[in-house]
Amino acid sequence: MHSNVLIIGAGSVGGVVAHKCAQQPNVFSKICLASRNEERCRVIASHIPSHIHTAQVDANNPQAVVDLIQKFGPNVIINAALPLQNLPIMEACVQEGVHYIDTSDPEADPSKFELLGSYKWQWNFHDAFRKKNSTAILSCGFDPGVVNAYCAYAQQKCLDEIHEVDIVDYNAGDHGLPFATNFNPVVNIQEVTSPGIYYENGKWKETKPLSIARTFSLPELGKREMRLMYHPELESLVKHFKRIRRIQFWMGFSKQYLIHLEVLKNIGMTSMDPINIEGNAIVPLEFLKVLLPDPATLGERYQGKTYIGCFIKGIKDNEPKQIFIYTICDHEQAYREVKSQAVAYTTGVPAMIAAKLIVEGPWRHPGVFHVEQLDPIPFMNDLNEYGLPWKIKQEQHQA
Numbered sequence: 403m404h405s406n407v408l409i410i411g412a413g414s415v416g417g418v419v420a421h422k423c424a425q426q427p428n429v430f431s432k433i434c435l436a437s438r439n440e441e442r443c444r445v446i447a448s449h450i451p452s453h454i455h456t457a458q459v460d461a462n463n464p465q466a467v468v469d470l471i472q473k474f475g476p477n478v479i480i481n482a483a484l485p486l487q488n489l490p491i492m493e494a495c496v497q498e499g500v501h502y503i504d505t506s507d508p509e510a511d512p513s514k515f516e517l518l519g520s521y522k523w524q525w526n527f528h529d530a531f532r533k534k535n536s537t538a539i540l541s542c543g544f545d546p547g548v549v550n551a552y553c554a555y556a557q558q559k560c561l562d563e564i565h566e567v568d569i570v571d572y573n574a575g576d577h578g579l580p581f582a583t584n585f586n587p588v589v590n591i592q593e594v595t596s597p598g599i600y601y602e603n604g605k606w607k608e609t610k611p612l613s614i615a616r617t618f619s620l621p622e623l624g625k626r627e628m629r630l631m632y633h634p635e636l637e638s639l640v641k642h643f644k645r646i647r648r649i650q651f652w653m654g655f656s657k658q659y660l661i662h663l664e665v666l667k668n669i670g671m672t673s674m675d676p677i678n679i680e681g682n683a684i685v686p687l688e689f690l691k692v693l694l695p696d697p698a699t700l701g702e703r704y705q706g707k708t709y710i711g712c713f714i715k716g717i718k719d720n721e722p723k724q725i726f727i728y729t730i731c732d733h734e735q736a737y738r739e740v741k742s743q744a745v746a747y748t749t750g751v752p753a754m755i756a757a758k759l760i761v762e763g764p765w766r767h768p769g770v771f772h773v774e775q776l777d778p779i780p781f782m783n784d785l786n787e788y789g790l791p792w793k794i795k796q797e798q799h800q801a
């Protein structure tokens with residue numbers, strides 16, 4: 403089984419996707435890595451033992467993506483660029499009948515960061531993908547992505563009904579720098595400075611950014627405090643698991659990260675509203691991005707592990723049951739394998755697996771899908787096989 407894969411975006415995630423696709427020559431016979439700046443693609447390609455093609459593309463322009471598709475002839479595109487590129491790349495895929503995968507919820511209007519509701523722009527493509535017999539898989543990184551598959555696995559194998567989900571993401575690694583983000587700084591800082599949103603008893607509830615803390619007892623890590631945040635997978639999971647009563651997303655932060663964030667926020671550096679400096683419109687957060695370390699360069703200095711899992715409560719055979727499914731990924735091991743830190747690794751590996759499962763057939767369904775709508779078993783097997791092994795703890799008890 404052979405296919406051509408086009409990867410768009412040569413940042414920290416795109417680098418991992420390129421390495422992992424190159425490790426599967428029987429699935430991806432030709433690989434092209436394209437980005438706004440081709441030089442970044444060439445640097446990544448120089449670290450990959452086999453030959454991969456590189457190209458320049460501005461993926462904000464659907465016609466430029468169409469031209470590249472016609473030149474390279476991919477069966478599948480893995481979009482590892484930014485949320486703003488999701489819709490133009492999907493448009494090009496529909497036009498040319500190419501399968502599509504991304505790792506983040508879309509951005510339709512760069513002037514406003516949309517929380518709930520942003521997926522509607524991608525769901526609107528469902529009929530167009532179906533008519534072209536092409537598959538689009540949305541947000542297939544780790545969270546969103548793998549955590550959605552954990553819920554699908556729980557529903558298929560462990561529980562009759564899912565009632566409560568707590569998604570926990572704790573990066574216990576250390577890069578030794580005073581302040582850096584593990585993926586694109588603009589996306590990351592917009593996420594953590596937005597209001598916390600969670601779902602409870604049929605309603606979406608909003609809290610002040612990072613204002614709710616809770617301590618979780620995590621297997622192999624111990625007790626850790628985390629903060630409640632909005633995260634896009636909450637929305638699709640509520641849509642697809644009708645019995646969910648409460649779902650929340652929690653992230654762990656170092657004290658140092660929170661202090662820096664607070665100061666940056668207080669002085670206006672996290673704002674996306676342009677300010678005028680001597681006749682030039684400058685967006686403070688875009689300016690901050692240029693000052694902060696490039697997430698793709700953190701790998702060589704990172705030590706420790708990152709930890710992501712789902713506590714899922716529900717009923718099995720009319721009795722309450724709780725499970726915890728999780729993965730621990732080692733920063734240094736990721737760097738040895740693909741020259742990247744573990745946060746990009748946990749995002750890029752699932753995207754490669756989704757492309758593999760489309761090419762091989764189990765995830766090839768015409769239309770636009772979230773991960774939890776697809777069979778979790780081949781995906782969960784491949785996570786074990788390709789670098790993100792998972793574990794499960796199950797407790798069943800009388801009410």
Ligand SMILES: NC(=O)c1ccc[n+]([C@@H]2O[C@H](COP(=O)([O-])OP(=O)(O)OC[C@H]3O[C@@H](n4cnc5c(N)ncnc54)[C@H](OP(=O)(O)O)[C@@H]3O)[C@@H](O)[C@H]2O)c1
Binds near residue numbers: 482543
């Ligand atoms: N689901 C998850 O678990 C998860 C976790 C982390 C990240 N993510 C997502 O992964 C994506 C990539 O993150 P990252 O940290 O790799 O970001 P990054 O390091 O900033 O890389 C983004 C890449 O996209 C390129 N790009 C930007 N605009 C482009 C355009 N118009 N046309 C072509 N290429 C363009 C950038 O080019 P330049 O080099 O020219 O800037 C850069 O190479 C983001 O959408 C992020 O939200 C998902």
